[in-house]
Amino acid sequence: MTGSVPSGNLLLSAAILFTGLLPSKALRFMEHINIQTITPNTFFQHQKHYLHPSICSVWKTFQDNYFQKMVESGKDLTIGGDGRADTPGHSAKFGSYAILDLELSLVINVQLVQSNEVKSSYHMEKEGFIRSINFIKEKGLKIAEIVTDRHVQIVKYVREEMPETIHHFDVWHVAKGLKKKLTALSKEKECERLQLWIRSICNHLYWTAASTPDGNGQMMLEKWQSVANHVQNIHEHNGDLYDSCLHGPLEGIERHKKWLEPGTKVAERLSDIVMSTQMKKDVPKLSPGQQTASLEGFHSVINHFAPKMIGFSYQGMLSRILLAALHYNENGMREHASTKEGNKRFDIIFPKYKKGEYTVREVKVECTYEYIERLMNSAVSLAEEYAMNSSTVLDDQPVPPPLCSSFERPEKTRAIQEKMSRYTNRAHENDECESSECS
Known part of the structure; x- marks a missing residue:
């Protein structure tokens, strides 16, 4: 005992x-x-x-x-934040928000919000973010930099309530939305050639942020907008800070790429996407260094402890999310595994989203518990x-x-009687319809 x-x-x-x-x-x-x-x-x-x-x-x-x-x-903190709903769509019961120390790769705070604590499921992520920020401030720490997705409510909150904090966007989230738009455009008539450029354009977005370590927003914007000219084989630009491509003269195969013809539908529509108001707002805020990819990995760990197909109580969901955080913090920075001969181990996988293209992945050492x-x-x-x-x-x-506490609960016996009488009435209606058809 x-x-x-x-x-x-x-x-x-x-x-x-x-x-x-x-x-x-x-x-x-x-x-x-x-x-x-x-x-x-x-x-x-x-x-x-x-x-x-x-x-x-x-x-x-x-x-x-x-x-x-x-x-x-x-030290001031450099953190990343991202939310997760317990079910897809806008009918989620729980929303969790996790804060990651990007320098140490540790989950340092998790907030769980139930949908009836806020106006609707859409507002759970903002509420979780606010609770997390307040929790960190109560500990006497300052937040120097924060990296998130493009959630408009969080963007507004940081701008108005955290003016001393530098707010960056995770590049993957911006590239994800961009790729969807480019893919949709490439399926339109006279725009098929764009399919050959989608990967390069998305890579250019990553390069735009990575090649600007000081985070100069204007420089990143001009670098990004230059891609609209580059795909048309135009390598001189009108930017004040970035007026020409850095790749030098193109020779051989590079010179004979399938460039987009200036003035064509696909070139004009691509320019509209590249120069859109949304991209003008997002690109200058891209994070040149730290990203939130580790948070996506943490969310996959949550899926192990709290599958989305299962409904949990509030305390049950919170406990399983904290278990996921404890597991991630112990195993998130595992070392690269080696063979007996001392060679680093790698694995080749074929992710579904790459549609047949492979990815080389490092094999990590076994998890500890x-x-x-x-x-x-x-x-x-x-x-x-x-x-x-x-x-x-x-x-x-x-x-x-x-969630059901705000609703009036009927007497069980009465509810059963109403259900049975409803089915009885429908059966009588069906019998009458069949009789009228026979007659």
């Missing part, structure tokens, strides 16, 4: 949650091979009284250590100190009311 709880039962529940398993599947697996095990209700009682508080405790310990070190160092040992020790300590029915075990974090 661990306190008032059978030790094996507690450790089984802890292992299920801490490894990201779903209790319904894990316990059903045990039943199918005739292993006596706990019931789902027992698992949820363990989760409520011991496992949730253990996760929050270990996460808080990590945060306290991190922020203490950062305060002592006196030291954080699970800390979680286990914390859960056992709580079980030894508190009984299962003790209210002091419960986490004191406020939980928003369920």
